[in-house]
Amino acid sequence: MNERNYKIQKIDDYRWRILREGKMHVDGIVYADESMMKEIQKDESLQQVINVACLPGIVGHSLGMPDIHWGYGFPIGGVAAFDMEDGVVSPGGVGYDINCGVRLLKTGLCRVEISGKLESIVDSLFVNIPSGVGSHRKDLKLSQHEVKNVLKNGAQWAVSHGYGSKEDLEHIEEKGCIFGADPELVSTRAIERGLAQLGTLGSGNHFVEVGYVSEIFDEKIARTLGLEKDGITIMIHTGSRGLGYQVCDDFIKVMIRASGKYNIELPDRQLCCAPINSPEGRDYFAAMACAANYAFANRQMITHWVRESFERALHVSPKESRISLVYDACHNIAKFEDHLVNGQKKRLCVHRKGATRAFPPNHPDTPAAYKAVGQPVFIPGDMGRCSYVLVGTEKAYSDTFGSTCHGAGRVMSRNQATKVAKGRSIAQELKEKGILVRADSRATLEEELSDAYKDVTKVVDVVQHAGISKKVAQLKPLCVIKG
DNA sequence: ATGTGC
Secondary structure, X not given: OOOOOOOEEEEEOOEEEEOOOOOOOOOEEEEOOHHHHHHHOOOOHHHHHXXXXXXXXXXXXXXXXXXXXXXXXXXXXXXXXXXXXXOEEOHHHOOOOOOOEEEEEEEEEEHHHHOOOHHHHHHHHHHHOOOOOOOOOOOOOOOHHHHHHHXXXXXXXXXXXXXXXXXXXXXXXXHHOOOOOOHHHOOHHHHHHHOOOOOOOOOOOOEEEEEEEEEEOOHHHHHHHOXXXXXXXXXXXXOOHHHHHHHHHHHHHHHHHHHHHOOOOOOOHHHOOEEOOOHHHHHHHHHHHHHHHHHHHHHHHHHHHHHHHXXXXXXXXXXXXXXXXXXXXXXXXXXXXXXXXXXEEEEEEEEEEOOEEOOOOOOOOOOXXXXXXXXXXXXXXXXXXXXXXEEOOHHHHHHOOOEEOOOOOEOOOHHHHHHHHOOOOHHHHHHHOOOEEEEOOHHHHHHOOHHHEOOHHHHHHHHHHOOOOEEEEEEEEEEEEEO
């Protein structure tokens, strides 16, 4: 069962090469330190890196980030770019939660100003933002027609309906709207699942977390991002909810047929895909863009209710709380982007699944305010430890199609974590560490146990040392709401 | 991740 046929070559302290052999078109490259590499080999994720390397039209390398772990077909923490002419697009390379992502808000508040008020903040957030499996909003049920407008316009829809400001849009990847979304390619079932879920958190590892800047590694960049020591931040991690799940599920069926139709040899059925320039490939992309836009709108709506929750809990005006968006980045998505391949500029379809775009300073897609420092990247850890703010680099652009990691990465399955948490009160343990948590389900809290994750500091150190991101600040949690 | 199996 655990027989390994592949050969791994150490490139340097933070990179490992899986040599091309058999049906692989390219080498695999994994970013990890020595001890992580041992952990990584315990699951099937490296075999998945190899499987991805066998897909038609893949260019460069099949990449694994240090938070890599087993996923549906493609590994989570994987990056794969395909040639527009002979390459493929695959729902498994994006993931079930299309445009799952992280946004970071900063505030005009500092730690001492809210100490003693954390209970009311966390309660207010928990009341205002529905959380948990199947969570929906009682105060906002859209018509099918209106959902289609969300799918076309993303966060722009939210802003034009009074949820946030135009300035927010400048600080979202793609300005909160992926081009090419066609709602007619999203099934009625998917749209129905989306009617009442806009502005809800969901379950699993999704959260809204209030924290503070605990350490700054680069003063100048932190200042540009508007972060200072002890400043209060809010991190939002969620995606496209049931609508995105349904889009993925619908298109996996389409892609299984398409893989046969186009004679694509699949090492694993879960890698089902279609040529980028086929009807199935174009349809998937247009539907995926819809789900991505729904997720952008979702995080934008949640931002609105975060602002409102702070105002209510602290009895402050928006001018006093000064909650603004630092940035919003996707970590489950496929994008058409220009990259240098063998010295030539080429348009590629880049799949990032559990991987974050990390574009360098001066890139056209890096927001104007951050041109000098690079695109912000947020790496949430687990509930008990910390998170990181990074920026993208030239090296990421040249080595990883402008990509980096997305989180700590699991070391325990959900089942394992539940067993380890048996007989313990995770909420109480966190409270003793000074972290208040409100969760819809006790089971989710157990699955999200701190020890179920790698130490995010080690993950971030790998991408920092490998040069594919630059550390800017560390954030520590104060209170968190979970699904 | 997911109206947590059709």
